[in-house]
Amino acid sequence: MRKLISALALSALSATGAFGQDANLAPPKPITLEETKTLMAHVVDDFIRPGYRTLSTSSSRLTNAMMELCSKPSDDTLAAARAAFEATAIDWARIEVVRVGPVIEENRFERILFYPDRKGTGLRQVQALLANPDESATSPVSLRDKSVAMQGLGALEFVLYGTGSEELLAKPDSFRCRYGLAVAGSVQRVATELSQIWDDPQGIQKDWKNPGPDSAVYRDQNEAVTGVLGILVHSAEALRDQRIESFYKGEDNNTFAKQALFWRSGLTFRMLTGNLMGVQALIDRSAIRDLLNDDQRSIVSSIDFVLKSLIRVSQNMEPNVEMAVSTEAERQKLDFLLLNTRDLILRLNDDLGGGLGLGAGFSFSDGD
Template sequence: MSRWLSALALTLFLATPGLAEEVDATAPSKTLSEEATKQVMAKVVDDFIRPGYRAFAGESAMLTDAMAGLCAAPSQKSYEAAQSAFEHAARSWSRIEIVRVGPVLDAYRFERILFYPDRKGTGLRQVQAVLAGADEGATSPAGLAQKSVAIQGLGALEFVLYGTGKDVLLSEKDSFRCRYGLSIAGNVQRIATELTQLWDEPDGIQEDWKNPGADSAVFRDGHEGVTEALGILVHSAEAARDQRIETFYKGEANNTFPRQALFWRSKLTFTMLAGNLEGIHRLLDTSGFRDLLAPDQQPIVGSIDDLLISLTKLANEMEPDVEVAVADQAQRQKLDVLLKDSRDLILRLSDGLGGGLGLGAGFSFSDGD
């Protein structure tokens, strides 16, 4: 699908409070040389994507170990260790989750790691059915990999650790519930390891990303590669708003649905939001996008940095219990700020940074047309 884009008018960007005064967004963008774009793509791969998957693989391995320990010797201590390992693995995933392109989309790896959103409750019903039926086919990573993606990943494991019936994990050695949870952890670890290996292969996808052009199987030139990298930033900001906030809260005048929030049982909803924002910030800073901008346009990146810092701080300060948060007036005001500023973030990335680079990120960009 073509990623060639013409520059779009920056009307929305100019209308964003504070930005028009900082940068002359109508100035011609700095010409993107092939060498400069290759340097950016190399940083995207080597300084963000590969370390991100490597970190997630490490945390998922620790999660598998913690689940094995819980099954072998159930106790309050081993249970809390498994919960802690789950939180670390989930947070690690939230940072690299923003890369919704490449091998993670093959073989449904993305959904197998985290099946969400699940507005119809399909995953919950299937996980409950596995537990009720004690399906032994789900107790090995190989067997689990052949089943529905909805019962394979972190969402399913969250229910195992925090959902109805969890008390058996503290009292029964090698219970079915625990062995199923261990299988999920092993399955996630295997997928994380696959992603790490695929991105670390010198002649594989990293070569195509770092050397856009006639020999690349992915990008025809550096312009197309940088457009994809910008797309990661824009789409992940959209997902942070749409899937981490608006699934359960759309504004003060609307009803709220706290039990549709990601990881509401474990109280990690805002932890995952903060992790997504941290991932966006890290990719923006490590990629070198700033170096592609003309000197008078570089404040664009500074304004995005400031907004990301503010959003992440606010996400980390939220009441962890979503049901409490949506019922509290002060917390709802913070949610309103998160909604407003996350929309602003999308605009600054799409029209601000995209416009400064001579790229457009409007409707057709978002749809990949």
């Protein structure tokens, strides 16, 4: 293992202790229904609802910026539209970690971001549309009936940064811009929908906050706690698999820079940072630490240490993915991200899962 990776990994071990549960720790305490309700209220009110509300606001600004670009194309309005796109993408990255509930119904998740797209389906569809304009794609309403790959942030990134993006400045109300405006409107529509669904006190939030026989989601407190842990583990797996291993699997493997999310806009590693911050915020705001015995709370501290290390490295990555995978120093950082995202998954699944009283042999992990 390279020196940088070894040094950072050893630093993490010395700061957080050896991996795994100490056999001398007291057994996990039973988690009461009231403690679970408090946890779920924090998850819903302090993380999920604010996250979708923020996304709804930023996507509204994106729609307005695209409208201004279409009506008054200029370097300034293009820069403003790209800045609004970046803000919306990052806001999505932070709440994207919630891969359960209304967001996975009616293809909402894919309507915001269709990724991974291993076969390039979305790119081909967007390129075909721009080459042979179809006016029905310039309305968010009719766009909804088309492929989800043509409706989300991936499609809009190509409009704003991809081949032919100079057409956005050629004349007002170009087809490319009007299509981009429709995509922005579609993202805003889904984001607002999600915010409204979660804000309804008699809707999904009621089921999440009140686990029990009357809940349509969680029949008891164990299911609810397991559900929250599942969000954390699955989001950690997704950020490793989809944000890193989609284009980089280690120093001895081939690299595929153009399979990285948002490589055109240079947002690949900012999206990774956003995902990591989302995991960190969910742990913090849910106060899941309070469900652990006093002598087990260092589990959360160790997870926080790993998250902070990952965030620090991801924030210092070269934005140009092609340069990142071909430069020795940047590849060392990528190796660090690979190593420690795997560690993060295990700490969440095994250590936190064990501390919460999930039985031996329980695993969310995909085993990679």
